[in-house]
Amino acid sequence: AQSVSQHNHHVILSEAASLELGCNYSYGGSVNLFWYVQYPGQHLQLLLKYFSGDPLVKGIKGFEAEFIKSKFSFNLRKPSVQWSDTAEYFCAVNAYGGATNKLIFGTGTLLAVQP
Amino acid sequence: SAVISQKPSRDICQRGTSLTIQCQVDSQVTMMFWYRQQPGQSLTLIATANQGSEATYESGFVIDKFPISRPNLTFSTLTVSNMSPEDSSIYLCSVARTNYGYTFGSGTRLTVV
Numbered sequence: 001a002q003s004v005s006q007h008n009h010h011v012i013l014s015e016a017a018s019l020e021l022g023c024n025y026s027y028g029g030s031v032n033l034f035w036y037v038q039y040p041g042q043h044l045q046l047l048l049k050y051f052s053g054d055p056l057v058k059g060i061k062g063f064e065a066e067f068i069k070s071k072f073s074f075n076l077r078k079p080s081v082q083w084s085d086t087a088e089y090f091c092a093v094n095a096y097g098g099a100t101n102k103l104i105f106g107t108g109t110l111l112a113v114q115p
Numbered sequence: 116s117a118v119i120s121q122k123p124s125r126d127i128c129q130r131g132t133s134l135t136i137q138c139q140v141d142s143q144v145t146m147m148f149w150y151r152q153q154p155g156q157s158l159t160l161i162a163t164a165n166q167g168s169e170a171t172y173e174s175g176f177v178i179d180k181f182p183i184s185r186p187n188l189t190f191s192t193l194t195v196s197n198m199s200p201e202d203s204s205i206y207l208c209s210v211a212r213t214n215y216g217y218t219f220g221s222g223t224r225l226t227v228v
Contacts, residue, residue: 045219
């Protein structure tokens with residue numbers, strides 16, 4: 001069965017610091033990969049997604065993620081964080097080709113950016 | 116992307132009662148998904164709702180506790196039955212769209228007292 005691991009549960013950064021959040025998945029076949037963000041008190045929003053093609057994916061608000069197939073990873077990056085990036089970030093994987101097309105989430109990383 | 120309307124947005128319920136959550140999508144979709152987000156935790160898939168067939172439940176979730184209806188391609192309901200405080204969570208519906216990915220409703224925040 002597919003699973004998703006996010007190693008950083010809680011990250012605290014100062015404004016302008018660089019961010020990298022780890023995401024690894026376990027599934028041997030083809031996958032679609034996603035990062036979602038949940039701001040305090042709000043619902044999930046899609047940050048970026050990877051389906052195929054260029055493994056470096058750019059999303060909204062200056063975020064990007066790199067798919068490294070050999071490492072089963074899809075790490076999220078941002079060169080300079082802002083206080084408004086304080087939120088919880090979820091990596092999610094869909095192992096396509098299966099019967100249910102379901103999306104499995106990692107445990108989430110809570111990011112706190114200090115002004 | 117699809118627009119999903121989910122209601123109620125929140126509710127406070129007595130233990131032992133049931134609550135039905137509705138999810139309406141603005142276009143036809145084959146699969147709809149129901150998730151639970153317990154306080155401070157990630158999203159856990161409860162079941163996949165297919166139109167015209169029984170829902171497919173994930174390990175740890177059963178139809179008697181979480182019955183699902185899917186009467187057409189734009190609507191689904193999830194019922195949380197015989198509630199206990201442990202059922203206090205946010206419940207979300209989601210749909211998958213080709214080449215876009217997954218869209219989520221705004222969620223139903225359930226508190227069981």
